[in-house]
Amino acid sequence: MSGDVVLRVENLKKHFVVGHTGVIHREPITVKAVDGVSFEIRRGETFGIVGESGSGKSTIAYITMGMYLPTSGTITYDGRDLFAEKKRPIGLKKEIQIVFQDPGSSLNPRQSIKQILELPLRIHNPHANRLEEVIRLLDLVDLPPEYMHKYPRQLSGGERQIVAIARALATNPSVVVLDEPTSALDVSVQGKVLNLLIRLQRELGLTYMFITHDLSVMRNLASRVAIMYLGRIAEVAATEQFFSNPQHPYTQMLLSSIPVISEEEEKLKPAKVVSTGEIPSPVNLPKGCSFHTRCPYVMDVCKRVDPVMVDVGQRGGHIARCHLFEQPPEVAQQAEAVAASQEGA
Amino acid sequence: MSAQTPILDIKNLSVHFRVYGGVLKVLDGIDFHVFPGEKVGLVGETGCGKTTTMKAILRVLPTPPAVIPNGEILFKGQNVLKMSERKLLDMRGQGISMIFQDPTSALNPVFTIGQQLEAVIRHASPQNHRLSRSAIEQRARLALREVALADPDRLLNSYPIQLSGGMRQRVCIGMALSTDPELLIADEPGTALDVTIQDQVLRLLQRLVDEKQKSVILITHTLGIVRQTTDRVYVMYAGNMVEVAPTKRLFAKPAHPYTQGLMAAVPRLSGGGISEGIPGRIPSYMNPPVGCRFHTRCPYAMPVCERLKPPVFTVDDEAHQVACFLYDAPDKVQAYKQEQVAV
Incomplete structure (x- = not known):
C-alpha cells in the first residue's frame, strides 16, 4: 500500500x-x-x-x-x-x-x-x-x-x-x-x-x-x-x-445479519450475534457508548463512559472503539473524568 | 407434496397493459402455485413482473389499462378472476394478507396505529363487524404483542411517525396477521430497512408463519434473503417464470442461464472480485423478443431460442423445472414444436 x-x-x-x-x-x-x-x-x-x-x-x-x-x-x-x-x-x-x-x-x-x-x-x-x-x-x-x-x-x-x-x-x-x-x-x-x-x-x-x-x-x-x-x-x-x-460487537452483529448465497460465505460469518433492539434516534443519543442499548456484551462502564479508539491489531492499523479492549490507563482515566464532570453539570 | 392441493394455483396467466402507443405484454403465461404451509420465494430484478403477479392475485390491478387475456388464478379452488365483489372482499379480509416494502407509505400518517389496526380487524369479516369495541381493541393489542412490540397500549395511541422503521414494519406484519389469513404475501419486507433491522424483521416473520403454519409468498430481489427464508423458489425474468426449484437445490445447482448469471453477479462475502454481471438489459415489454425472452442476453443462445418460447423441462425430478431449451428432452420438444406450428 x-x-x-x-x-x-x-x-x-x-x-x-x-x-x-x-x-x-x-x-x-x-x-x-x-x-x-x-x-x-x-x-x-x-x-x-x-x-x-x-x-x-x-x-x-x-x-x-x-x-x-x-x-x-x-x-x-x-x-x-x-x-x-x-x-x-x-x-x-x-x-x-x-x-x-x-x-x-x-x-x-x-x-x-x-x-x-x-x-x-x-x-x-x-x-x-x-x-x-x-x-x-x-x-x-x-x-x-x-x-x-x-x-x-x-x-x-x-x-x-x-x-x-x-x-x-x-x-x-x-x-x-x-x-x-x-x-x-x-x-x-x-x-x-x-x-x-x-x-x-x-x-x-x-x-x-x-x-x-x-x-x-x-x-x-x-x-x-x-x-x-x-x-x-x-x-x-x-x-x-x-x-x-471483526472486533467491535456492532461489526459482528452486522456481519452475521447479512443474507448470503453460499455455504462458503456462511462459514465466514462470525458466530451469530443476534440483532436486537432499535437504532436510537440521533437526536437523543444514549449516554456513554451509543451502541450499548443493543450490545450483547454490555458492561456497566459502557453506559457511563464513551469509549476511545484503541489499536487492537497485532500489526497495528486495526482500530476499534469499544470498552471490551483494554484502554490505555491514562486515556481511560481521562474519559472517566469527562463522564463524571458531565454528570455533575 | 404433490398429493396436496395447492392453496394458490396460477395457470398460464398473462397480464397486458394497454397504454398509449401499444400493448405492454408484461406477464406472459406464468404458472405458479403455493401449497398449504409452504414458504415460497419469488425472485427477479426490477420490472420483471413480481409485483404485477401479486396485484393480479389480489385483483387490485387497475383495469383498464390492465387486461388479462388468458389464464386463471385459483385460490382454494375458486377462480379469483371471476369472483364477485362480495367474495373478493372475503378473500382479501380473511384469505390473503399483504405486507408492503415500505412501511412508511403503507401506514396512514394521520391515523393512530390503533385506529388503523382496529379498522383492519373490524372490516376483515362480517362476524368481526358485530364485535364490541373493547373486543376489537383486545385483538389489536394481542396482534401487537405477537410481533414482539412491548407496551401495546402506548403504541395503539401513537402515530406512525413516532415509531422507528423496524417498529413500523412490525406493526404492518401484526396488521397482516391480525385477520388470521391463510396466505401471506410479503413484498420485499426488509428492503427499506437496515441490515440488522431487516434480519430481526425476517426472523420474526419466519417464526410467526412457522408457528401459525401459514403459507407465504416472499417477493424479493435479494437472493440471500430467499436462501435463508424459503422452501421453494421461483425465478422470474421479463414476465416469464424461468425456473422453479426447492431452495437448497436452486442455490446448489442453478439450471437456467439467467439464474446462473444472477448468482454469479452477486458479490461474495468471501471475496474473489466482482463479476461482470449479465450483459445487455431487460427487454422492452412493448416488443419483447420472439422466442425465449432471455435469448438476447443468454451466453448459450441457440437458433431455436430465437424462434420458440421454451416450454418447461424438468431437471432431475418434477420439483426442479426450468424453461430453457438446454434441458430439452428430444421427445418433448418434438411435440411442443408441432403444437407451436399448429398455433
Missing part, C-alpha cells in the same frame, strides 16, 4: 440544528450527524465507509465536497485545509469529485449527455476542445460517442451511472467520492459499473472514498474499511482483517 496520505479527516463534527427547546431557556436541539470522526485516506487506495442509514456516512461525503461546512474539525487534501478559505479555490474543487447514489436524479433530464459532460469542462478547463474532450470521456468509460446526443431517460440505470462517473472524471480529479454508486442498480448491472470503477482507478491512479451499506460489495472493492454507527466510527481495519477478524 502506497504510504502518503491524500485526504486526512480530523475530529470532524457536523451537528444540524433541527429545532429549539423551551421558550425562555431557548437551546438548540441538534442531530449529531457526524460526531468526532478521524481517518486518513492514502493515495491510490479505496477507503470504504460502511454504515446503516443515518450513521452519517453521506454527511462525510457532502462535507468533503464542500456542500456542508463542518461544525468543527477539518479535512486536509495534500496538506491543504479544505475549509481554510471561505470559498473553496477552484483548483481544489477540481481535485475532488463525487458520484451520487441515484443517477436518475443527479443527471439533468433536460440536458443531453454532451451538455452534461460539458459543464465541468467549461468551468475547469475552458480552453480545451470540448467536443474532443466529451468523446474522450465517453471512450474512457466505454460508451460509444453517439451517446452524447442522447438524453438520460434514453439510457438504462447502469448507463446513466456510467455517465455520472464520466462527468466526475471530466475535471481530471485525484479523489473521487462514491456515495452508494450501485445501490440503485440491479445486481446484474451492478458488476459492470463496479468493474469500470476498478479499471479507472488502475488506469488513472484514482483514490476512492467509497460509501455503501453493502458489505459484500465492500469486501471485493475496498482496501481499508471504516464502519460507522450513529455518527461515530466503530472500527477501522484493512479489508482482510475486517472481515476475517
